[in-house]
Amino acid sequence: MRRSRLTKLGCSCILRNKKVILRVATIFCFCKMIILCFPAKIKSVDINNMDKTRKDLTSRSKDISQLVENARKAANCSAEVNRSYIVCDRLPFTKIICGNDGEQDNVYNEYIVPNEVHFIWFGEEFGISHFFQYLALRSIASIQQPNVIFIHHNVHGNKSNLIWDRIMKEIPCIKLVWRKEPTTIFGHDISTHTLRSDVARLRILLERGGIYADIDVITLKPLDDLRNYPATLGRSLSNKISNGFILAQPGASFIRDWLEQYRNYEEGGKPYAYWGVNIPMQLYVRRRSAHLEDTNINRPNPWADGFDSTSTAHYDITDNFVLHLHPDGFVGGEWDVGITEWDEWRLRRLDSVYGSAARIAMFGSQELVFFPSEESFGMSPKQRVRSFPSIDEE
Template sequence: MGEIYSCHRDLIKRLHVLNADKYAAKALQELPFCSSSEIRNEWNFTCKVQCPDPHFATAVTKLQPKFQITCDTLLDTDESPEVSEVPMFNFTDQCFRDELYKLCSDDEPVPNIVHYVFFGIYELTFFHFLSIWSTHIIQKPCAILIHGNTLVSGPLWDRLVKAATNLIRVRRAPPSDIFGNTIHLIEHKADVARLEAVRDFGGIYMDSDEILLRPLDPLRKYDFTLSHAYDYNLSNGLIMSSRNASFVNIWYSEYGTYDGEVWGHHSTIVPFELSQKHPHLIHVENKTFVNPDFEHVDLIFEENFDWRNNYAIHLFIRKYELEHNFTDIRHLNTTMGSVARHVLYGCKDICSD
């Protein structure tokens, strides 16, 4: 019975996608072309534009590493020669940490290094690509570190490594415990791993469905930054931290009372409570990293939200049923569509073809 229900559900989903595509194609034909003023101010998307080529279409097509880390602890992989040119180091490699920090440090407390944590992910999805590409093209980081226990691959990974020359793989296993407390949920393992990443390297942590919309450089002057998702919590989907920041160390130490049965407490409620106790150690943004929030995903999936005041947006892909690609996203008349076009084409408006 479960298999029948699953097949029936998948069939309905496919029919929904086909009907949506037909409706979108008809609606696209009926849209007029935008004037320049409409392109600037339009958030209901009642007109269309001629979109430029995607950024990555004109990006470098040969791997040319931005810098050379001189440590002799570079790890070998069994991948194809092209993809294996993405360097890989162990998370605990002190030489790698020191070399990277030296190469990527500037006058700001938070180094321009971006971190992702990919546990159990083998193939890069469209939304993974969109997130990483948004940081690459908008933040222009010195390095993008992919922390994980698997070798991510696939067509989109191949496309990414051809265009982004600052990728580094960081091999690490999901943490199994913290301060003697066993961690069972993979989400909680990732919560701990992201704190360890920004604590030990410094930089910017991004969830794999967090999309950057404008540069974070104005916030790199603070030792530590989080944003509200709700008034009573702070989101950990985007974290900015100097290396060994006081706030991240205090937050990490609070995991001594970690209870795996309580969802989200140490990842969102604890940092909010700590921000009330230690306001001098943290800069708090008012929902500029997460807006709309988890309870209003319809504004992302079904409507058009004006995100011009956001630094970033969380797409909450785990609640989204549809798949997208570089073609259909050009005509998607939702916040999801405008965000993807902004990242891929530098133009949020609906494409004419």
């Protein structure tokens, strides 16, 4: 009797366990089916995600190519075979398509860096009034097609001028955001607009993420290849990194560590540029927690490649993501060629690195633009910038 009861009890436990196992197996299969049918958005960088990134970049490039083609048809343009210019009845401006009121875009949604752009203007007067600044805003709007372009500023009163009015008329995704200019960092006074802007951009990127650009940076091709790195910057000199163009995900450790370095800041101590260009290089060397572009973000530039390198020189920018003009590097000096006064009528056929960048911003292509009654000419040969020595070799 005892054996029989034990046997029955054992069989009962087995049956109960089988039921539990069957239930667990059923739940597991059901969950697996849900995961397969409704995959979660992947925000980490892996091979599959990078493949998606490349596909999306191709799609965005195709969209831009179509906009260029449409603009050329509307302007009745014809391209000369094997020549670096086109002949048009009027200027072939590309259509600007951007803006989703800050919402995550639904087509290119596999990135850790938000598709939003940040510019900063701190000063007593609103100074976005030059044509190269128009090109900076137009280029990133038309080429990157962000959800929103924030211009953080501290200027009260009237902002109207010919360039700003044109910007607000043509670019639909710009949002002015009043922002109090930071005057201290970790209890230390910061007195210059430049240093305050340096601090503000890091705080904005740490909180929101996105793409920060100085107002003299012209975008030349889509930036999506860089949007799956936690942070991206470009070298300006062999031992310096520029803070004039930064991509970062919200809460990026590189940006947080960079801000933390300001605990050591002292007013009147190291020059303000030290905190913007030397500190990020030091952090990169120690931790490698960011992606660093050698030549495609901040080259050419006046300090590494000559004071005419971003205006009248002939550099190849085909592979560049952006061109940082740095007009402060030559305006007012012997290399000042009047860059701040040039507009579309001069730039459409200016055979130089700045002319090429400007035409990409306006027309989507480097090619010179002539009218039928004008004598045409081709573009000059281009030189490539020399790469810096490897950081590990220095």
